[in-house]
Every structure is written in structure tokens, then in C-alpha cells.
Amino acid sequence: MQIDEGTRERKNLSRMESRYQSKKTEQKWYDYWEKGGFFHVEPDLNKPPFCIVIPPPNVTGILHMGHALNNTIQDILIRWKRMQGYCVLWIPGTDHAGIATQNVVEREIFKEGLTRYDLGREKFIKKIWQWRNEYGSTIVKQLRKLGASCDWERERFTMDEGLSEAVLEAFIKLYNKGVIYKGNYIINWCPRCRTALSDEEVEHEEQEGFLYYLKYPVINAEGKFVTVATTRPETMLGDVAVAVHPNDERYEFLKGKKILLPLINRELQIVRDDAVDLEFGTGAVKITPAHDVADFEIALRHNLKPVVIMDDTGKMNENAIHFKGMDRFKARKEIIKELESQDLVEKTEPYVNSVGHCYRCHTVVEPYISWQWFVKMKPLAQPGIKMVKDGEIKILPSRWEKVYLHWMENIRDWCISRQIWWGHRIPVYYCENCWEGDKENSFEPQDVSKLKGVMVSKEQPLVCPDCGGKNIIQDEDVLDTWFSSWLWPFSAMGWPKEDLKLQAENSQLNDLAYFYPTSTLVTAQEILFFWVARMIMAGLEFTGEVPFRDVYIHGTVRDDKGRKMSKSLGNAIDPLGIIDEYGADALRFSLISITSVGQDVFLSKDKFIFGRNFTNKIWNAARFLISNLDDLDGDFTIENFSLFDGWILNNLNNLIAKMNRALEEYSFNEAANLLYEFFWHQFCDWYIELKKKDLYSEDRDVKNRASVMLIFVLDNLLRLLHPFMPFISEDIWQKLKVYLTKSYEVMGLQFQDTNSLMLASWPKEVRQFKDEKSKDEMEDIIAIIQCIRNIRSELNVPPSKKTALVLVGERERLLADFKKHSDYLMPLAQVSSLEVFSQDINRPANSAFGAAGGLKIYILLEGVIDLEQEKKRLEKKEKGLGRELKQVQKKLENKDFLNKANPEVVLKTKQKEQSLKVQLKDLVVIINNL
RNA sequence: GGGCGAGUAGUUCAGUGGGAGAACGCCUCGCUUACAACGAGGAGGUCAGAGGUUCGAUACCUCUCUCGCCCACCA
DSSP, X not given: OOXXXXXXXXXXXXXXXXXXXXXXXXXXXXXXXXXXXXXXXXXXXXXXXXXXXXOOOBTXXXXXXXXXXXXXXXXXXXXXHHHTTOEEEEEOEEBOOHHHHHHHHHHHHHTTTOOHHHHOHHHHHHHHHHHHHHHTTHHHHHHHHHTOOOOGGGOEEXXXXXXXXXXXXHHHHHHHHTOEEEEEEEEXXXXXTTEEEOGGGEEEEEEEEEEEEEEEEBTTSTTOEEEEEESOGGGGGGOOEEEXXXXXXXXGGGTTOOEEETTTTEEEEEEEOTTSOSSSTTSEEEEOTTSOHHHHHHHHHTTOOOOOOBOTTSBBOGGGXXXXXXXXXXXXXXXXXXXXXXXXXXXXXXXXXXXXXXXXXXXXXXXXXXXXXXXXXXXXXXXXXXXHHTXXXXXXXXXXXXXXXXXHHTOOOEEOEESOSSSOBOOEEEETTTOOOOOTTOOSOBOGGGSTTEEEOSSOOSSOTTTOOOOEEEOSOEEOTHHHHTTHHHHTTTTTTSOSSOOXXXXXXXXXXXXXXXXXXXXXXXXXXXIIIHHHHHIIIIISSOSEEEEEEEOOEEXXXXXXXXXXXXXXXXXXXXXXXXXXXXXXXXXXXXXXXXXXXXXXXXXXXHHHHHHHHHHHHHHHHHHTOOOOOSOOOOOSOOHHHHHHHHHHHHHHHHHHHHXXXXXXXXXXXXXXXXXXXXXXXXXXXXXXXXXXXXXXXXXXXXXXXXXXXXXXXXHHHXXXXXXXXXXXXXXXXXXXXXXXXXXXXXOOOOSSGGGSXXXXXXXXXXXXXXXXXHHHHHHHHHHHHHHHHHTTOOTTOOEEEEEESSOHHHHHHHHHTHHHHGGGXXXXXXXXXXXXOOOOTTEEEEEETTEEEEEEOTTTOOHHHHHHHHHHHHHHHHHHHHHHHHHHHOHHHHHHSOHHHHHHHHHHHHHHHHHHHHHHHHHHHO
């Protein structure tokens, strides 16, 4: 027992403020944990591993509520498992976020009137690195504020040397396998970012526009037109045909005819294709293969050559006659104007359709034909489908499994090349001497590896193996950011340098061998396709293993109107503001307790008051307790637990079991709410109140025993709280620690000293604490006290007025217990004296009546009671009881119920009937005698 | 067009085949030596609607309505 330290702590505590000051404690403890190296582990064969890789936030990111929720969940799992004795690793890191980061720096240099093209590739990339080094750690600092217990010594960045090598390795492996190809294909083009996007990077939005019906003249058929419908009339300049359904009789007259494309006067063929919907529009479709996916495919089938009419910035190009140089949306208006002047617009209808937008800059995306790199996804998807179907990977909540499978089963090839500069440059090289260039008119996928003068390599090749040429240039494009993200679970652990196989000697043990596959992936639904599905495919392809066992998908954080939180809407609640005002623990606990499994979270700022109030409650309970402790001197033991102790220990046991179950099911809100209920309403409202008398006792042994019990329960609660509220739990625990060795000893247990609560052990159920008898007994006692309080309140007895109490009934043990503990119980109900009778007695004069715990309760209210008022009160009760009894009796009169219902339920119902009858009878007697 | 989720107290939401709950808000009382960011008590609900299964449905099934989200070559 360290008396000095204990005394000092007590003095500190008496100075503890009555409101919890999160700012004072959070930074202090985070530094303590980080400097103490408590987040860092090395593989340990004596423990089971538990590993999570963080969904790496964008390096440009600032912490928003989605991050806060996502990382709080991860931290809860991590801290829980760490306390459970696993060898726990949480790998943090950031994502280079190709387009997003490039956009940020482009905006920056734009202030100086520069574009990236003014700087040139090399200088621009240098600028981005500078930006990254200066601002790129913002989000990881913010994660620390949240309390995230990541192993910062293992922090990674997707453009790190090792991770970059993983990207090259993966690309080359797929390339050599023939899974990567180059194709001249319609992709999604962002004219603002001037790059291709994958299908997943396009956000579709319903937009009100128009459906224009354009009249195309039939050649050599005076006055005859074919009317086509389009939402994007500007693309008509790139039309190469008009398609109709093969069975469409309306267009039989077109056989052998051709059509004249207005404005441009190009001859268009008529093609017949099944893809045309007879019902839609006029049944005739203009075909613009260079600017529409469906059209492109029709054109392929009919061997039509696409005509590109826009440049990479979305302006009309030289194929657009006098519209050249005009923005596509202006061209849309102008073209309609011109067509109208020639009477070639049949009609214009308002029309709502879904328009694709760039997920990074929200510009309307243009379907655009261009040479791009693709990954064939079907072969990669097959094993990923199997693993989920076989349950090797569990996706939770399970409904997301269906979404995943649907996407995987309909997967399309992945466009991985981007025409930006920030990212991993494609490791394909061309010999300027013998490479013939992309084949302009080829619309077939190209297995580039078979072509002359094309090389793939991690390093720049010096000599062309085909011709010996020395002028070798690298492909200009970089890879999609997600091409590095999909490797994250193993690239962050050192793949491809590290080996997946467990080495014989411990010294060889590396992260990949020990921690991979990781345990759980915690993520939001938005990136199920972008990231989760692709990680599964990459994991299986490159490591032969699943990347994780469980995928837990939490909801999206929305504002109180159900909208996504976003800067542009101005509806975002800044988690750092909440941390500043209420503390990280309050933020975490509030977020978790209102997030039920997989359900979206509707937030408003005032919801955090919930968590703030709870931290304050915890703080004050601890402050009260600790400041009343003396040094636990002397040889004292606890031979038998009192009724109260048995009750609280039994319930503590149950709490531990229930919380474990909830956490295992990822029901974090349930775990949090169980803890809240126990701490506030069992520990504070009853247990501390009941223990006050002993804690104030002059008798040293009495005080010590009460202290030990309170300390023990509080210690357990702090442990259970820690994953949810790491800061306040640590702060209090450190103050409590000097008492723990002795307290555990008195409880017949051993305290394992650790430097931090985060390293302490997670509470286990203790078999000896199981005590259903005390639990039942105590619940009756609580019911009795609540009944007394209720009566007093209903009869407006002033709280200061103490009243005598008479308990009557045959439950002798309960009566004895009540009597035995009356010194503790009476203050809680403002009772001044107690009499008990096991034989029935007449109602004492001037008393109010109630029933609870199978006992009759008389409260003596001489001079206070108004008998008329009491009569009314009891009659109201009688009515209520009568109604309840009728319901139960109705049930019991039903033969089907008696025959078919679960016998236990029938028995319970019968017992209830009995109990109601007795209560009612007693009540009637009382009322009649009033 | 397909799929998913939600509709429960004034508000925000848990929840379960047999007693309808919590938090906040509201009302009454109380600054009782941890906490007024608190304590004690209370009011308040046809569990969206209609069918069905069942002895029994807020819960399971079907349909309808409202809201939200995702997916789809919606010219």
C-alpha cells in the first residue's frame, strides 16, 4: 500500500471539479499512451492475433462524423480485444487519393494563376508532395484526438516506397497473366479533371431536363422524316446511324433507304438491332458510338466507325463544324436553335433522367471513347463470390452480402488508367523506335504485351528487347487510386517483400505471416464496391487468402433531415468542435449509443449532450467515491457479501456476459446502453446510495469493507467503459489504482498491475458472484421503496416529512431482510421508523396503502393525509387492477390458450391472475374501511 | 425497371411470438454533505394501413401508402 501516493491522490480528488473537464485529461492520456508505446505490438505466438487495417482516409481529408463513427467502432473493437488478451494491431495510414489531392493542389496554384500544365508534370508532382508533407498529417492528428489506439509506428501512405512497389508488383502480375488489357472503349470522362473514371466513380443523379424529338430527313423520300429522341442533342453531330428494332413495322418503309444527318449532312445508315426498345420514344434511336455506351455496342455489331465530337475538356472539336470550340452545354442550346429554325424539332418534352457526375468535382461526366487500360474482372470475381458464399468472409449485416454478390456477379471490366499526374504511373514502357502506337480504328481489346516495342517493368528498361532501341518512354497515365487501396490489407504489412508463410524461427516472424488475414474490416456502405469487393479479389489473387474474416458495415451519418453530411450543404457537424466542447469520450459514446447495427445515423448537435452528461455522471460518482476513501489499512476481510453486494455483483456478472455477447454481434449500441443503464441506474442510483452509510462510518472495518466493494465494482465498470470512453476511464482508473491491489486481495482475487487501463484485463464473469436470490430479493426491495416514493409523491407529502412505515405479509425472509437493512433502506424512502407483521393486521389509522413485492405497505401520514384524496387514489388503482385482471382472465377462459400455449406461459398467466386477485381483494377491503 | 432500409410516446430512436421501452422534451416536488449537466415521482402510444398465419401479432407472411438509399446501356 503506497500511503503517500494514496494521500496525494485523495488531495487531488478533493480538488476535483464537479464538472468533468475533458480538455485537461484527453491530451495528457493520449500522450501517455503513445509515448509509453502501448499501441505498438510485435507478433507474439503466445497470444492469438487480432488485426484491423484502417480504411485509409484521404490524405486531403479532415475528420468528419463518418470518420468519427468508423474509427470509434474500430477503436472499441481494438481496445476490447486488447484487454481480452489478444495481440492486437491496428494499422493506420492515409490514401494518396489521386484525383482529390491533385484537385486540391490545382486549386492552390490556380490562385497564382497557374494550371498544372504551366508547371509541367515533374514540378507539379513536387508541389503535391510539398503539400502532402505540410498538410497530409491533419487527419491522423485528428484521429489521435478521437482516441484511436493505432500503432503509429506502422503508419503507411499509399505512395510510400513499399506500397508503391506493391502496386507495380500487382500490375505486372496481372499484366503477365493477361488480365490487363488496353482498349479503345467508351469510358466515363470528367472534362474538368480531364481524366477517365471507373463506373464506380460516377455518381448518378436524377435531373430535370428535356427529351428532344429530332426529325432526320429520309434521303430520296420527299417530306419523310425519321424522328429520334434524345436528351443530349449535341451528340447528334457524332451520329453515324439510326437504329430501329428488327420487328418494328413502323419503319418497314426505310428498307433500302438512307437518312441525312441535319446540319452536317452526313449520310446515315439504318441498322436493325434488338437493343432498341419498341416502346420507348419513337422506336428509332440515333447512334453516337463515340459518346454513348449502348450506341458504341450497337456500332460494334454493325461495324460503324465512331465520330468523336468533343475534346478532353468537354468542348466541341473540329468534327463539330461551326460549333467547334463551344462548350457542350452551350452547343446543346445552339444546335436546338438551328434545328428549330429548319423545322427539324418535332417536339420537346420535360424529362427526368439520371445524369452521371464526377465523384470528385461533381462535373457532369461525358461518355467518351478513348484508349484506356482495363482489368478483366470476371476471372477475379469468381473466387471472391465463392468465399462469401462459403462463409469464409462474413459480411454484416447480412443484407449487404446480397448487394455484394449482385455486383460481383454482374461485374464489368475496371478502367484503371487516369490521365492525371498524381499517383502510381503505369509501369508500361514503349520503344520510340519500334512501337507502332495505339491502333486508331481498333475497337477490340488489345493484349499489349504481345505488341512489338512494349515493355512492362518496375524500373525503366534501358534497351528495347525487340529492336535494341534506346529511346524508351513510359506510359503517361497513372493508376486509379483504388488500384493501390485494393492491396491495402497486405501491402500495408509489407507485401510483396514480406512472406506470407510463417517462418520456423520466431525471429523471422513478420506481420504478414502473423496478422494476415486480418480479423475485421469496419467500413461504410459507400465503399463496398470501390474498396471492399476489390480487396477481397486482390487478397485472393495475390496472397491466396481472404484479406479479412468479417466485414462490418455501419450506417451513414446523416443530418437530422436525413441528408448526407457535406461541406457544400453546410449541414456538417464538425467532430472536432464536439470534442472541443464536450470531449472525445462524449462524442464517442453518443455516436455509438445512437447507432444501431447497420442503420443510418441521424445526427444533430444536441445529441452529444447525452454523452456529455454521462461523462459527468461517471466523473461525479468517481469523485464522490474516491474522495471519501481512506487508506485501506489493517487486516480486514469480507466473509459474506451482504444482500446489496450480492445483488450488484450478480448484476455485474450479467452485465459482463451481456456486453460480451453484444460486442461479438457488433451491437455496439446495445453494449453501450447496457453499460449506461448499469452505471447510472444500478450503480449510482442504488448501490452508491445504499453504501453511503457504511462509507461514512466511524468504524474503520465497516468503512473499509464498503470501500473495497465500491472500488471493486467501479474498477470493473471502468474496464468495461474503457473501449467506449478511453480517456475518462483511464483518468479515473489511474486515481483509483493505488487501492486496487488491496481491494482485489480482500475480494479473494489478484490484481494485475499495468501501466494503463488500456492494458488491463477485460472483466470476466466470476462464478461465485452469481446470486439470483439476492437479485430477486433486492428487486422486491427496490419495488417496495419505489412504491413508497410513489405514494408520497401522489399524496404531495413534502420530501422533508419523514413518515413511519408498516410492512405486512407472509414473506418472512423479505420482511426480515428489510428490517435487517432498515438503517440503509429507510433514508431512501424518507421513512422514520419501521414495523413489520407477518400476520395480517387492520389498516393503521391515517395511513396510505400500497402493495409491492408481495407485501402490503402502510405509510403513516398523521396530519398529512387527506382521506378523500387517498380514497380517490386507491379507487383509481382499483380500476387499473380490475382492467388488468379482466384481460388475464379473458386469456385464461380461452381453451385454445390453455391447450396450445407454452405451459410455462400458462402457468405464469395463472400466477398473475392470482396475484392480481389478491391485490384487488386487499385494495377493496382497504377502500371499504376508509 | 430491379433491390434494400425505415415508418413505435411531442421529438430522436431501441426492441420483442405472450407484461409497449429508453433518451430528450413536458408536468409536480426537492439545491437531502458526488452530480441541478442532479435526485424523486408523473402524464403521454389503435406500435403507418389492410388482409393472412397463430390459442395469441407491434414483431412472422402478403399487399397498399409514405419517406430514404443503392443498382440498371431510362435513346
